[in-house]
Amino acid sequence: MTDAANISVDGHNDDYAVLAGSVGPEVIDIRKLYAKTGRFTFDPGFTSTAACESKITYIDGDEGILLYRGYPIDELAENSTFMDVAHLLLNGELPNPAQSAKFNHDITRHTMIHEQLAQFYRGFRRDAHPMAIMCGVVGAMAAFYHDSTDIHDPHQRMVASHRLIAKMPTLAAMAYKYSVGQPFLYPDNSLSFAGNFLRMTFGVPAEPYVIDPVVEDAMEKLLILQADHEQNASTSTVRLAGSSGANPFACISAGIACLWGPAHGGANEAALNMLREIGTVDRIPEFIARAKNKDDPFRLMGFGHRVYKNYDPRAKVMAKVAKNVLDKLGISDPIFDVARELERIALSDPYFIEKKLYPNVDFYSGVVMSAIGFPTSMFTVLFAVSRTVGWIAQWTEMMEDPEQKIGRPRQLYTGPAKRDFVPLDKR
Numbered sequence: 001m002t003d004a005a006n007i008s009v010d011g012h013n014d015d016y017a018v019l020a021g022s023v024g025p026e027v028i029d030i031r032k033l034y035a036k037t038g039r040f041t042f043d044p045g046f047t048s049t050a051a052c053e054s055k056i057t058y059i060d061g062d063e064g065i066l067l068y069r070g071y072p073i074d075e076l077a078e079n080s081t082f083m084d085v086a087h088l089l090l091n092g093e094l095p096n097p098a099q100s101a102k103f104n105h106d107i108t109r110h111t112m113i114h115e116q117l118a119q120f121y122r123g124f125r126r127d128a129h130p131m132a133i134m135c136g137v138v139g140a141m142a143a144f145y146h147d148s149t150d151i152h153d154p155h156q157r158m159v160a161s162h163r164l165i166a167k168m169p170t171l172a173a174m175a176y177k178y179s180v181g182q183p184f185l186y187p188d189n190s191l192s193f194a195g196n197f198l199r200m201t202f203g204v205p206a207e208p209y210v211i212d213p214v215v216e217d218a219m220e221k222l223l224i225l226q227a228d229h230e231q232n233a234s235t236s237t238v239r240l241a242g243s244s245g246a247n248p249f250a251c252i253s254a255g256i257a258c259l260w261g262p263a264h265g266g267a268n269e270a271a272l273n274m275l276r277e278i279g280t281v282d283r284i285p286e287f288i289a290r291a292k293n294k295d296d297p298f299r300l301m302g303f304g305h306r307v308y309k310n311y312d313p314r315a316k317v318m319a320k321v322a323k324n325v326l327d328k329l330g331i332s333d334p335i336f337d338v339a340r341e342l343e344r345i346a347l348s349d350p351y352f353i354e355k356k357l358y359p360n361v362d363f364y365s366g367v368v369m370s371a372i373g374f375p376t377s378m379f380t381v382l383f384a385v386s387r388t389v390g391w392i393a394q395w396t397e398m399m400e401d402p403e404q405k406i407g408r409p410r411q412l413y414t415g416p417a418k419r420d421f422v423p424l425d426k427r
């Protein structure tokens with residue numbers, strides 16, 4: 001462990017404490033830097049900045065390691081349920097049988113939405129992107145659940161957290177139903193979280209919906225793999241919105257908006273559209289060439305990562321889930337063959353090796369969601385359903401931090417210095 005970091009500016013020599021976490025890089029505590037030196041750090045994109053202290057999720061990008069409260073993501077995906085992982089992320093421990101049953105009960109009892117919230121969907125065009133709908137209806141929850149918007153009341157924070165986790169699948173399924181002109185289905189609290197979501201999405205009132213256990217298992221794994229990921233763009237958005245004291249529904253709506261971007265959670269939709277555009281294995285070299293061409297803005301969607309400079313551990317599990325689902329459902333999707341061949345070629349190409357570009361969580365998730373029956377426009381919605389657990393766990397951790405204050409970055413100003421106003425007739 002390093003004792004201190006010495007920074008010398010204009011002959012001033014100041015030591016700054018170096019703080020160590022339980023694992024991972026140490027941090028230089030520069031909170032007094034501006035007061036001591038009159039200078040800011042400059043780190044657009046926060047490539048070298050730790051914005052907070054957290055106990056929730058740890059990523060080692062070089063080794064391709066992802067831990068939820070210390071548990072490796074592949075072990076959780078193979079052995080746990082999404083509800084138990086949600087309990088782990090929110091409370092810090094995997095639940096015992098009694099805690100698991102109580103948590104499932106508590107979440108299940110919040111799956112229905114206020115009946116008038118359903119009216120909001122009627123105002124959207126049928127061809128509205130479901131992420132546009134989710135931004136709207138999740139933010140609108142603040143207009144219906146006033147009894148859980150006092151962010152300083154731990155009980156209200158917990159109720160709001162449970163409402164958000166429980167209602168996201170209901171709202172997401174309604175966005176899909178609205179887009180295909182089918183009636184909304186109410187939740188069925190006798191089903192698992194994943195099963196309930198599948199039934200609300202693909203079931204119809206005219207007949208019973210039979211849940212395929214292969215699909216339900218794939219859904220569980222999808223939800224677990226995408227639940228949290230340290231201080232990614234959308235989680236940082238939720239934290240920054242929450243730092244102003246905004247209610248949790250508004251914060252999660254902000255997170256949904258940020259996740260929508262194709263550089264972030266929107267990559268799963270973009271990756272599958274890219275695989276469809278490639279179409280056949282023989283066209284892969286053309287797209288690899290485009291991805292390497294500096295003058296072409298095209299990037300291989302589902303490849304590369306700000307933190308992972310090794311294989312995204314979630315992508316490894318997702319690839320297995322994709323193969324399992326396709327095999328068990330008897331689907332021979334050429335998209336999957338294109339994805340596997342694209343991965344093989346890219347990982348042997350010097351450009352990708354040198355830049356440490358590997359498949360990320362979004363590369364195979366689209367193949368799984370497509371096999372389950374979701375249209376690409378719903379892919380990022382599913383990501384949001386899962387990541388709501390991580391967002392609300394991170395938001396809660398921030399709200400419980402006694403040192404929490406409003407986030408307010410500064411800037412390097414390169415605009416005009418002070419100048420006097422010029423009247424219109426003098427310009």
Ligand code: SDX
Binds near residue numbers: 357
């Ligand atoms: C998610 O942060 C998280 O944790 C996010 C996430 C989560 O769970 O929350 O993991 C979910 O968002 C996964 C990432 C999904 N996005 C995509 O798949 C979109 C395609 N990937 C790229 O847009 C890019 O890799 C990013 C945005 C993911 C990361 O960008 P960085 O870290 O800012 O890296 P960069 O853009 O500076 O790229 C470094 C170099 C560049 O070349 P040079 O300028 O150094 O010559 O690598 C190149 C880039 O051109 N590069 C790619 C590439 N990704 C980076 N070249 C081709 N194809 C790609 N996909």
